[in-house]
Amino acid sequence: AQKVTQAQTEISVVEKEDVTLDCVYETRDTTYYLFWYKQPPSGELVFLIRRNSFDEQNEISGRYSWNFQKSTSSFNFTITASQVVDSAVYFCALSEVSRGAQKLVFGQGTRLTINP
Amino acid sequence: DVKVTQSSRYLVKRTGEKVFLECVQDMDHENMFWYRQDPGLGLRLIYFSYDVKMKEKGDIPEGYSVSREKKERFSLILESASTNQTSMYLCASSFDRGFNQPQHFGDGTRLSIL
Numbered sequence: 001a002q003k004v005t006q007a008q009t010e011i012s013v014v015e016k017e018d019v020t021l022d023c024v025y026e027t028r029d030t031t032y033y034l035f036w037y038k039q040p041p042s043g044e045l046v047f048l049i050r051r052n053s054f055d056e057q058n059e060i061s062g063r064y065s066w067n068f069q070k071s072t073s074s075f076n077f078t079i080t081a082s083q084v085v086d087s088a089v090y091f092c093a094l095s096e097v098s099r100g101a102q103k104l105v106f107g108q109g110t111r112l113t114i115n116p
Numbered sequence: 117d118v119k120v121t122q123s124s125r126y127l128v129k130r131t132g133e134k135v136f137l138e139c140v141q142d143m144d145h146e147n148m149f150w151y152r153q154d155p156g157l158g159l160r161l162i163y164f165s166y167d168v169k170m171k172e173k174g175d176i177p178e179g180y181s182v183s184r185e186k187k188e189r190f191s192l193i194l195e196s197a198s199t200n201q202t203s204m205y206l207c208a209s210s211f212d213r214g215f216n217q218p219q220h221f222g223d224g225t226r227l228s229i230l
Contacts, residue, residue, distance in 0.1 A: 009156070033216045043125075045159075045206065045221035052216060091158065095216070102147065102210060102217055103174070106159040 002027050002096050006107035013082055014115050021077045021110045023092030029053075033095040034075045035104065036066065040088045051075060082114045119143070120222035122207050128228045135194040137225050139207030146212045148190035149219060150174075150182060153204040165190055197229045 003026040013019050025034065036048040049059060051068050059066045063080045079086050089111045093104040123138035141148065147166050151159040151174075161174030163182040171182050179201060183191045190209075194201055204226050208219040 004158075006158075035218060037221075043204070043206075043224040043226075045208075047218040047220065050216065050218055103149075103161060103164065104159075104219055108156055108158040 004107035122222040145209035
C-alpha cells in the first residue's frame with residue numbers, strides 16, 4: 001500500500017534560519033506524483049508543488065526548494081531564510097489511482113514555527 | 117482561481133443528531149473529496165466522487181455517507197453523530213481523474229460533537 005512518512009512532527013527555528021522538512025514515501029507504482037501542501041492557521045490547504053516520478057530535477061521557487069531523490073524515496077522541502085509567515089503545517093502527499101479516480105495519500109504533517 | 121467553499125467554519129452538534137456538511141466548488145471539477153484531519157494522523161479520506169451521483173468509499177467511511185446530486189456540490193452526512201467524529205473536515209476538488217491533478221481545498225469545518 002502507498003504510504004507517506006513525515007518523521008518530524010514539529011520544528012521550531014528562529015527567523016532567517018534555513019529549514020528542511022523531510023518526506024519519505026512508499027509505492028510499488030513506477031509512475032506517480034508527489035505533492036507538497038501548506039496549511040496556515042486559517043485552515044485551508046494551499047497547493048505548493050507537484051513532481052512526477054520521472055523528473056528528478058530539483059526545483060526552486062524563490063525561497064522554497066524541493067529535492068526529489070528516487071533512490072531514497074524522498075521528496076524533501078527546504079525553506080531558505082525563513083520568515084514568520086512560513087509558520088504553518090506542511091503536508092507531503094503521494095497520488096494513486098483507485099477505482100477510476102485519483103486519490104492522495106498524505107503524511108502526518110510537520111508543524112513549522114518560525115520565531116521572530 | 118479555484119474556489120472551494122464549505123458552508124460552516126465552526127459547528128457544534130449533539131450526539132445522535134444527523135449532521136450535514138456542505139461543499140461547493142466553482143470550477144466545474146469532476147472529482148470531489150471529503151477528508152477528516154486529526155492531530156498526528158494527517159488527512160484521511162472519508163469518501164470521494166468522480167461524477168454526479170457517483171460515490172466511492174475512502175479509507176474511513178464508517179459512520180458517514182455522502183450525496184452528489186449536482187456536479188458542483190458534495191455533501192457529507194453524519195447519520196448519527198458521535199463524539200469520536202469531533203474533528204476538522206476538509207473538502208477538496210480536482211479537475212479530472214488524471215493522477216497528476218492537484219486537489220484544491222476549502223477552509224475546513226471544525227465540528228464538535230457534544
